[in-house]
Amino acid sequence: xxxxxxxxxxxxxxxxxxxxxxxxxxxxxxxxxxxxxxxxxxxxxxxxxxxxxxxxxxxxxxxxxxxxxxxxxxxxxxxxxxxxxxxxxxxxxxxxxxxxxxxxxxxxxxxxxxxxxxxxxxxxxxxxxxxxx
Numbered sequence: 351x352x353x354x355x356x357x358x359x360x361x362x363x364x365x366x367x368x369x370x371x372x373x374x375x376x377x378x379x380x381x382x383x384x385x386x387x388x389x390x391x392x393x394x395x396x397x398x399x400x401x402x403x404x405x406x407x408x409x410x411x412x413x414x415x416x417x418x419x420x421x422x423x424x425x426x427x428x429x430x431x432x433x434x435x436x437x438x439x440x441x442x443x444x445x446x447x448x449x450x451x452x453x454x455x456x457x458x459x460x461x462x463x464x465x466x467x468x469x470x471x472x473x474x475x476x477x478x479x480x481x482x483x
Contacts, residue, residue, distance in 0.1 A: 365402055368406075372456065379391060401460065404431050408460075
């Protein structure tokens with residue numbers, strides 16, 4: 351039962367982390383760039399797909415590596431993968447520094463949401479089984 355609950359937690363955490371990370375990045379891009387309409391950014395479903403797929407790498411890192419190394423690699427993946435995809439495959443013309451800065455926000459927000467949902471689920475699981483967190 352706990353394994354199914356953790357899989358469900360991973361799915362919810364990945365989707366929430368990816369979507370909220372993408373929304374935070376969209377807000378930042380619309381504030382700091384000229385001509386980037388927030389509504390246009392928010393309605394680009396491809397940005398959310400990429401964000402969720404990038405965030406889906408986090409559970410594999412956390413399952414196979416120590417927590418501190420997984421956190422560092424998750425941040426690196428959250429910055430590097432979207433930056434490379436944007437520049438090489440989606441025709442982004444921003445400089446690497448700008449891409450890294452915007453995607454650093456995505457990486458931090460998506461990882462914070464992912465870890466917060468896991469922390470909440472772990473506390474709820476302990477409470478349901480009569481343990482103190």
